Amino acid sequence: MEKRELISPEYINLSVSAQCKLIGLQRSSYYFKPKGESLVNQRLMKAIDRKFLECPFYGVERMTDYLRGLGYHVGVKRIRRLYRLMNLRTIYPKRNLSKAKATDYKYPYLLKGLKIECPNHVWQADITYIPMFRGFMYMFAIIDVYSRRIVGWSISNTMSMEWCREILLDTIRTEGRPEIFNTDQGSQFTSPHFVNSLLGSGIKVSMDGKGRALDNVFIERFWRSLKQEYVYLNPPNGGMDLYRGVKTYVEFYNGQRKHTGTGFIPNDLFFESKAS
Known part of the structure; x- marks a missing residue:
């Protein structure tokens, strides 16, 4: 039996993160079965x-027109549902931006x-849709803006707040x-x-403005x-394949891939030189 089979997401007295820690399993390596359409x-x-x-x-209408040009017989309603499912947010300003929900923290x-x-001056985080050979999953990742290191990540078939919060707290424990x-x-x-997990840790909260293309660049x-260097070239076939592929790519991204922002020094070396 694999360690992942010992995890029970339905057990309310112990979070998935705590269960993973208890059996010595990295939280990022635990995921559910891929979602299907x-x-x-x-x-x-x-x-x-x-x-x-x-x-x-590209908003829903422009994307619908683009897909029709590829030969798909689709309507706006279907593409709007897929946008929501994929967690896509178009970068142009929306109407009624001043009207925020009273229950939300902004x-x-x-x-x-x-x-x-x-390092550790600013972190940025986001969720993205990851296409697979069959089905799809979501990935949550946290990047250190100064060193460009991916300091925390995980894969799941949900986009729940609790999932993101667990990865955030795990990353704080390991990275500061x-x-x-x-x-x-x-x-x-x-x-x-x-938000309270951030504030309770003494962290300042920053949020992108709606329709801002470069705020979380x-x-x-x-x-x-x-996606361009791994997912599209080698579509993962199952959750385990995806986890292994992402893990390998993150290690490459942090340890070998060079960036102009770090003076073409691999992220890990750049981080170590600045942290010492």
Whole structure:
């Protein structure tokens, strides 16, 4: 029996993260079975994902028109549902931006003009859709903006707040805490439980403005690299294949891949030189 089979998400007295820790399993390696849609919808979602990486300003109507041009007989209603399912947020400003839900926590964007001078100064986080050979899953990742290191990540077939919160707390335990934590205004990140976990750790909360393309740019660049350099080239066949592939890619991204922002020094070496 694999260790993953010992985990019970339904057990309310012990979180999945705590269960993983108890049996010596990395939280990032625990996931549920991939989610499925019809084969047609899976093809549509893969086509949408590729195009959205190139054109994040494509709303539902423009994407529908693009897909029709590829030969798909689709309507706006179907594409709007798939956008929600894939957690896609178009970057153009929406109407009624001043009207926020009273139950949501909204915080200002703190990174404008900020000089980021050391590791753990600013972390950014986001969730993305990951297409697979059959079905799809979601990935949550946290990047250290200064060193460009992926400091925490996990894969699941849900986008729950609790999942994101567990990875956040695990990452704080292993990497220390950042001064500022930046996300978009997704429901997972505006949840009182998620926000209070940050504030309770003495972390400043920063949130992107709606329709802002560059506010969370570093994690968006990572998604683009991950998908173009791994997922699209080698579509994972199952959750275990996806986990192993992402783990290998993150190790490459942190330890070998070079970035202009770090002076073409691999992220791990850059981090060690600045942390010492």
